Amino acid sequence: MSKQTLIPIGPYHPLQxxxxxxxxxxxxxxxxxxxxxxxxxxxxxxxLAEQKSYDEVFFLVERxxxxxxxxxxxxxxxSVEEIVGVEITNRAKYIRTIIGELERIHSxxxxxxxAGHFLGYNTLFMWAWKYRxxxxxxxxxxxxxxxxxxxxxxxxxxxxxxNQKIPAIEKVLSLVKxxxxxxxxxxxxxxxFHARTKGVGVLTRQDILDFAAxxxxxxxxxxxxxxxxxDPYAAYPLVNWKVITAKAGDVFAKAEVxxxxxxxxxxIIEQCLSGLKKEKEGDVEVxxxxxxxxxxxxxxxxxxxxxxxxxxxxxSNSPARHKIRAPSYTNIATFKKSxxxxxxxxxxxxxxxxxPCYCCTERLAVAIDRQSGNRIMNAKEIISHSASITNKLLQxx
Amino acid sequence: MGxxxxxxxxxxxxxxxxxxxxxxxxxxxxxxxxxRYDLERFGMLLVGSIxxxxxxxxxxxxxxxxxxxxxxxxxxxxxxxLVVAIGACGCTGGIFxxxxxxxxxxxxIIPVDAYIPGCPPKPEAILAGIVKLLGKN
Amino acid sequence: MVLNELxxxxxxxxxxxxxxxxxxxxxxxxxAALVPISVHLFRELGFRFIIASALHTKKGFEIYYHYSxxxxxxILNLHVILDQKKPEIESLSNMFESTNWIEREMHExxxxxxxxxxxxxxxxxxxxxxxxxxxxxKRFKSNEEVQT
Numbered sequence: 001m002s003k004q005t006l007i008p009i010g011p012y013h014p015l016q017x018x019x020x021x022x023x024x025x026x027x028x029x030x031x032x033x034x035x036x037x038x039x040x041x042x043x044x045x046x047x048l049a050e051q052k053s054y055d056e057v058f059f060l061v062e063r064x065x066x067x068x069x070x071x072x073x074x075x076x077x078x079s080v081e082e083i084v085g086v087e088i089t090n091r092a093k094y095i096r097t098i099i100g101e102l103e104r105i106h107s108x109x110x111x112x113x114x115a116g117h118f119l120g121y122n123t124l125f126m127w128a129w130k131y132r133x134x135x136x137x138x139x140x141x142x143x144x145x146x147x148x149x150x151x152x153x154x155x156x157x158x159x160x161x162x163n164q165k166i167p168a169i170e171k172v173l174s175l176v177k178x179x180x181x182x183x184x185x186x187x188x189x190x191x192x193f194h195a196r197t198k199g200v201g202v203l204t205r206q207d208i209l210d211f212a213a214x215x216x217x218x219x220x221x222x223x224x225x226x227x228x229x230x231d232p233y234a235a236y237p238l239v240n241w242k243v244i245t246a247k248a249g250d251v252f253a254k255a256e257v258x259x260x261x262x263x264x265x266x267x268i269i270e271q272c273l274s275g276l277k278k279e280k281e282g283d284v285e286v287x288x289x290x291x292x293x294x295x296x297x298x299x300x301x302x303x304x305x306x307x308x309x310x311x312x313x314x315x316s317n318s319p320a321r322h323k324i325r326a327p328s329y330t331n332i333a334t335f336k337k338s339x340x341x342x343x344x345x346x347x348x349x350x351x352x353x354x355x356p357c358y359c360c361t362e363r364l365a366v367a368i369d370r371q372s373g374n375r376i377m378n379a380k381e382i383i384s385h386s387a388s389i390t391n392k393l394l395q396x397x
Numbered sequence: 398m399g400x401x402x403x404x405x406x407x408x409x410x411x412x413x414x415x416x417x418x419x420x421x422x423x424x425x426x427x428x429x430x431x432x433r434y435d436l437e438r439f440g441m442l443l444v445g446s447i448x449x450x451x452x453x454x455x456x457x458x459x460x461x462x463x464x465x466x467x468x469x470x471x472x473x474x475x476x477x478x479l480v481v482a483i484g485a486c487g488c489t490g491g492i493f494x495x496x497x498x499x500x501x502x503x504x505x506i507i508p509v510d511a512y513i514p515g516c517p518p519k520p521e522a523i524l525a526g527i528v529k530l531l532g533k534n
Numbered sequence: 535m536v537l538n539e540l541x542x543x544x545x546x547x548x549x550x551x552x553x554x555x556x557x558x559x560x561x562x563x564x565x566a567a568l569v570p571i572s573v574h575l576f577r578e579l580g581f582r583f584i585i586a587s588a589l590h591t592k593k594g595f596e597i598y599y600h601y602s603x604x605x606x607x608x609i610l611n612l613h614v615i616l617d618q619k620k621p622e623i624e625s626l627s628n629m630f631e632s633t634n635w636i637e638r639e640m641h642e643x644x645x646x647x648x649x650x651x652x653x654x655x656x657x658x659x660x661x662x663x664x665x666x667x668x669x670x671x672k673r674f675k676s677n678e679e680v681q682t
Contacts, residue, residue, distance in 0.1 A: 011466065038657065039462050041417045044496040047669060051495065063492055066421025066517065082558070110424070129431035147421045147517055212583045212632035225582070231557060231607025297558060297600060297609050299584070310587040310598065323587035330632055497669050 004032055007344060009351075011040050022335070022351065029343045034335050049322040054080060054154055054291060057319065061309075062148050065326065067110065070103045071302030072324065073152035075309040078233055079298030080154045083313050086286055090235070091279040092156040094272045097235035098169075099142070099151050100300070101265040101272075105176060106135040107303035108258045108265075112183055115255060118349050119196050124186050131179040134172045141165060156285025163281060166273050173266050180262045187255055197251035201338040201350030204249055211334045215305020215327050217353075220257045221249035227301040239271040251353040291315070302327055401477050405451060405531060408440030409479075412450035414470055416501070417493065418457025421517035422484040426454060434520045441527070447474045452527070455509075456483040458493040459501035471507045479530060482509045483523065485516040536579055536603065537610075544571055560598075560611040568599070568614060569624050575601055576630060581610065583632045588640045590672045595621040595646055622647035643670040 009022040020040060025033040045064055049057050061072040074096065081088065088096075109132040116124025136146040142161055143149035151157050161169075187193055203213070208223045218225055226243045228236045244260045246253035293315040299308045305327030312321040338350045415423045429436040430443060444450050447470050459467055471480070482503040485491035490502045503509055510533075513526035537559060541548055547567035552560045563571060575581040584600040599612040616623055625648035626633040637648045638657040645668040648654060 040460070040466075041457075042460055042462070042498055043417045043458060043493045044498050044669065045493075048493070048496055060492055063419040063421075063516075066419045066424060069419075069421070082554070126432055129428065130433060133428075133431075133433050145516075146519060147425070209582070210631050212630070225604045227607075230602075230604050231609075295598075297611065299602075299609070306584070306602075308584050308600065310585075310600065312589060320591075321587070321589045323585065325585035329585070329635065333631060333635065336631075 003027075009348075011037075024339070024344065024347060026344055029345075031339050031342055031344060031347055034339050036332065036335065046322050046324060049319055051318065053317045054319065057322070058152055059148075059150065061324070062150065064324065066147050067107050068103070068302045068304065068307065068326070069148050070099050070151070071300055071307045072309070072326075074100055074234075074300040075298045075307045076311065076322075077152050077154055077298070078300060079296035079309045079311045080291065080313075082296035082298060083294050083311065084154070084288055084291055086155060086288060088156050088286055089279075089283050090238075091160070091276065091281075092284045092286075093235040093238070094275045094279065095157045095161050095284060096152070097239070098161065098269050098272045098276075099149060099157075100234070101269050102135060102138060104265045104303045105262050106132050106139075108262050109135070109183075111258060111303075112187070112255065115251075115349065115352060118352050119193065121190070121193065124183070127179075127186065128183060131176065131183075134175055138169060138172050141168060153285065154291070155288040158285075160282055160284050161276065163277060166276065169269070169273060173269060177263065177266050180259065180266075184259050187259060193255075194252065196346075197255065197349065198248075200251050200342065200346045201353050202248070202250045203334055203338055207334060207337045208249075211337070212330050213305070213334050214330060215301070215303075216254055216257045216261065217305060217331050217334065219243065219245045220253040222247045225306075227299050227306050231299065233298075233300060235272055235275065236268075238275060239268050241268050251349055254353045304328060305331060404477055405479065408442065409451045409527075409531070410442050410444045410449055411452045411454055412444055412447045412470075412474075413454045414447075414456075414467060416455065416457030416459040416463045416467065416486070416503075417498070418484070418486055422456035422487070425517045425520050426456070426483065426523060429520045429523055434524060436524065439528075450474065450478070452479045452481060454481050454483055455503045455507075456487045458486040458490045458496070458499055459503060459506060460496075460498040461500045462498070464500040464506055467503075467506055479510045480507055481511045481513060481526065481530065483513045483526075484518060485514055488512045488514050491516065536608075540571075540574070540579070543574065547571060557607045558609055558611075560613055562613040562615075565614040565616060565623050568612065569626065569629070571612065572599070572626055573629055575610070579603070583630060584609070586633070586636050586640065588644045588646060588670070590644060590670065592674050594618040595644060597623070597640070597646070616646065620647075621645070622649055624649050625651035627651050642668075644668055645671065 004025045004027050007024040007026055009024065011021045021037040023035040024031050045060060049060055052060060057076060058073045061076050062069045064072050109128045113125040113128030116122065116128065139149055140146050142165065143151055151159065203221050205222050208218045208221045214225065222245055224243060224245050229243055241264045244257050244264065246257050291313050293313055295310065295312040297310050299306050307327060308325040310323040311319050314320040335351055339347045342350060413426055428434060447453065453471065453474055455467065482488050486493060487503050490499055493499055511526055511530040513523055515522055541551065544567065547564045548561050549564060550562035576583065581601040581603050584602050586600065587598045589596045593615055595616040597614050601610045603610065614623065625637055627637055628650060635657060637651055638654060640646050641648055641654050642656050
């Protein structure tokens, strides 16, 4: 058996989103196995949700993930409304959809930027993040905060998008469209991007089905699933759009799917805005006095894939059990397939292609025994060890 | 000029430690580096290792698994080092303070020089916080 | 429809069924029949496994296995009730990769034992809470069985 080298990525590195540790077992340059260690980010949210009232849970689930801070409240609201059996007003549906799609645009821009950064294509990084700012400004205008919008509540939304704000949104959308053209050009016309991403991190259709992966990860491998179309919620049945899929399953296909999805998002928002103009202003919520016993399941399509919430109500003011499944939970498991057999330099982009972003080098200096993987010395011990060696050398002289 | 202010006179290099956070602060920190805010014009640079850094940015509520690692990173930092707690979770634990894995907030674990509250703090607030910190020394 | 077929094939094992709407169906099944039903759903009918939610109630430990039938938007919940004192059920991870982590998580947070699971190591904790302590278990006043 050849000797394998353990290369850790994480848990703390400068461009991370969440602290997580990947252990790549390499033989020479080739990755032979990937192991994943988590828990650095475990906050016990499902337990915390049981102590909070239904209104408060929204603020909690918003903070599961800062980028998907609409998708989780969206799914939670859907599942609680399923328990109550209430239909929200059309205006609230449109507003929910607008917020959800704006979030998709900013999340995809963020991913394209980071993907560029992982490949050393920093121009793409700076461009994508520069043009993400106007979208965040829109959120600030609508909700008062750049992230964590606090827009959702059971039975509707917390605040209206007044008709006078619509022109400002339309202006940003036309800018986004123009800049997406620019980014598509920057990605599709760049020979280096092609060379680095085509045929890298391939997930076949069967892999996707085995791991039950969702979202752009699945759609890039030709698995045509999208909750927005399959189980329509909010205003999605009221608007026209199409699901973007690709066949190849490599990183390039994933980038392509995400870029093209941004056009669809812009298209959806435009239709929602014209829908808003027809509805009465201020008609954004249905009052709900009591949440009966029972359970509800709600799923929505987040930028990364399907978010699933299960809420069990015992008739009291707070959920008796709240189970949350974020899309990365199933998507991350596909690393086992996408990374193994590739060179280390491709591993970072394969890991990032799913859209939990990991890169850079491991920065927690701990001496690790190569054979067993056990930690044998911490930083302090290394320093004292080296000091003792220096002393010995000095004594010899 | 004291030793500390001598050390922090020129370009500061930053290292970012994200505890059990929701990513928002992480992304707003990263946002500071992008064209609109452009932190690098002040000579500040996000570096990959605490061994190269002058400032340790900590965000997120710290859970029991993070705690020893945060301590270890603090130990590895070349002294003097400035520690900045970013966001509501970094300052107080925020909404996650009641969780069963919570071990923070940051100032219970390592000494903190500046607090930047907000959920998440806007990039302007992060910039203002770090500039104020520089003025202090 | 798919469901009628399923009910016919597993007439004995399905104890109870409840349809909230066309797209939300819950089947309570015999825990012993979980594996054959899941394999049938996954391999023959092309269902996608979403997640499993464990609960601790007065009845014991309950698990809802959520499946999605993509294309129609159907969410099928398989509901099993396990023993209060010694919760254990056959693992699905030998059949599908996708259930591996959630079973480890349920084992860790609720103390439900999954028989024949390939690797029941801790997924989340490393001294976050004491071994043998399950943070998601509840205490019930009327029930003698309390948290270990």
